[in-house]
Amino acid sequence: MQTPPKEMGNIALINHPSRENPFRSVVEGSRMPIVVTDPNQDDNPIVFANQAFVDLTGYDLDEIIGHNCRFLQGPDSDPEVRRLIGGALAEQHDIKIEVLNYRKNGTAFWNELYISPIHDDEGNLLYFFGSQLDCTLRRQAAARIVEANAQLERRVEERTRDLEQALRHREVLLHELQHRVKNNLQVMASLIRLQAGRSDSEAMKVGFENLLHRINALELIYRKLYTADAGPTLELGGYLAEICETLANFHGPDRGIVLDVRTRPCHVPVETALPLGLILNELVTNSFRHAFADRKTGTIRLKLEPLDGTRWELRIGDDGVGAAGGLDWETNNNLGLSLVKALAKQIRATVEVDGSAGTLFTLTFQAQAADARAGRSAAG
Ligand SMILES: Nc1ncnc2c1ncn2[C@@H]1O[C@H](COP(=O)(O)OP(=O)(O)OP(=O)(O)O)[C@@H](O)[C@H]1O
Ligand SMILES: [Mg+2]
Incomplete structure (x- = not known):
């Protein structure tokens, strides 16, 4: 095999006339379309194109060699892309850019073009090397x-x-x-x-x-x-406090009975708030009606606070006569306390009754988890 002279650059090696030049064979046989242009000739014509380039563009070799690459452009080629390529060539730096090119038969294809300048050892521009890749798909x-x-x-x-x-x-x-x-x-x-x-x-x-x-x-x-x-939820404390107020107004604010209402913000679904409101209505009405029969003054207390994060406690009580007033939680069949039992059961609340010093009802019920968290932080 004839070895080309050492001092020749790679492109010169490729262009070396010997058919045995291995570099030329590699580039010619490459599946990647490749062209080489000569900027030292007028209009920077193509001086080399491999078979893959011929296959890609559909032009014959003699229609390619000696021509500027612009024959690949067509009606929809982007002038801005052309300007960028022109700039790279003028400044002799490489550029990778996708361009819309046209085959000989007029069909368009997207070409991922890579151009790089080739200099000799002194830095003189010899050629431009261009590789193409059909990136249409x-x-x-x-x-x-x-x-x-x-x-x-x-x-x-x-x-x-x-x-x-x-x-x-x-x-x-x-x-x-x-x-x-x-x-x-x-x-x-x-x-x-x-x-x-x-x-x-x-x-x-x-x-x-x-x-x-x-x-x-x-x-x-x-x-x-x-x-x-x-x-979907309601602030229970405010709702219960309003029921108390309505009842106090009805039963006479001038009776000397004090309402002590303490609640923490507790948001519950309407399905929980409504039974609790009705329970409160029965118990506070009872306090007004039965607890202070022979007394001029008294206190009715309402307290709503979180217990352990998911459960809340509602205390409703008075400092009236207590059990002596005839309250018997277990056996009583009157409508008022029967309602309380049924409504508590409906929301799965537990009820404890203490009639030893006045009357105190303690209900525990489940609030929504998120609200219980809010309540716990409020209880701080
Ligand atoms: N806070 C209270 N203090 C003292 N006694 C009470 C108290 N609450 C209830 N009682 C006693 O328990 C009884 C039962 O109460 P309940 O609410 O079931 O019936 P009521 O108030 O008599 O009638 P209603 O069915 O209209 O409510 C009352 O009649 C009363 O004797
Ligand atoms: Mg009653």
């Missing part, structure tokens, strides 16, 4: 992914909009429903008040009053749900 796949993503995002946005609209619609309906329930309960309360006013029997009057207060406790919840930006 990769770009099409990437474009398809981008389009699929955009489509997906559009669909998610549309679905979110639909859901938000449905949710707003549902909220409006729920709001309207709460409003109507509240109004209907108010109408019922007015009717009962009218009926009580026309009743001659004291027992009937008391019965109507009891009914009125039970309906008030219900109405108050719907009023709160309707007015507040209430979510």
Whole structure:
């Protein structure tokens, strides 16, 4: 094999006329399309192109050699890309860039082009080496992914909009429903008040009053749900305090009975708040009615506080006559305490009754875990 002179650069080796030149064979046989241009000739023509370049572009070798690479450009080639390549050539630095090129038959393909200058040992520019890679499929796949993503995002946005609209619609309906329930309960309360006013029997009057207060406790919840930006939960302490206030006003603030209400913020679902409100209504009504019969003054206490994180304790008591007033929690069958038992069972609350010094009901119930946490931190 004839070895080319050592002092020749690599490109010179490739261009060495010997058919036995191994470098030329490697570059010619490479599956990567390769061209070499000569910037020292007018218009920087191609002086070498391998078979892979011929295959890629569809041009014959004699249509390639001696021509500037711009024959690969076409109607949609980007002038900005052309400007960048021109700049790299002028400044003699390498550049890797994707360009839209055209084959001889007019079909376009994306070309991942790499151009680098080749200098001699003195730094003089000899050639530009250009390798190409048809990256059309990769770009099409990437474009398809981008389009699929955009489509997906559009669909998610549309679905979110639909859901938000449905949710707003549902909220409006729920709001309207709460409003109507509240109004209907108010109408019922007015009717009962009218009926009580026309009743001659004291027992009937008391019965109507009891009914009125039970309906008030219900109405108050719907009023709160309707007015507040209430979510699915309700602040129990505020609700119970309001029931106490209504009862105190009804039973006469001038009676010398003090209400001592201490609550911590406790958010519970309406299904828990409502039974607790009705229980409180019965027990505080009982205190007003039965605890202080022969006394001028007294205190009714309400305390709501967290126990162990998930459970809360509600204490309702008075310093009145206690067990001596006739309270028998176990055997009593009157409606008031029967309601208390049934409602406590409904929310799985435990009830302890102490009639030794006044009357004290201690209920423990489950609040939502998140609210119990809030309560614990509030209890600090
Ligand atoms: N805080 C209290 N202090 C003293 N006695 C009480 C107290 N609470 C209840 N009692 C006694 O327990 C009885 C039962 O109470 P309960 O609430 O079940 O019935 P009521 O108040 O008599 O009637 P209603 O069914 O209308 O409530 C009362 O009649 C009363 O004698
Ligand atoms: Mg009662």
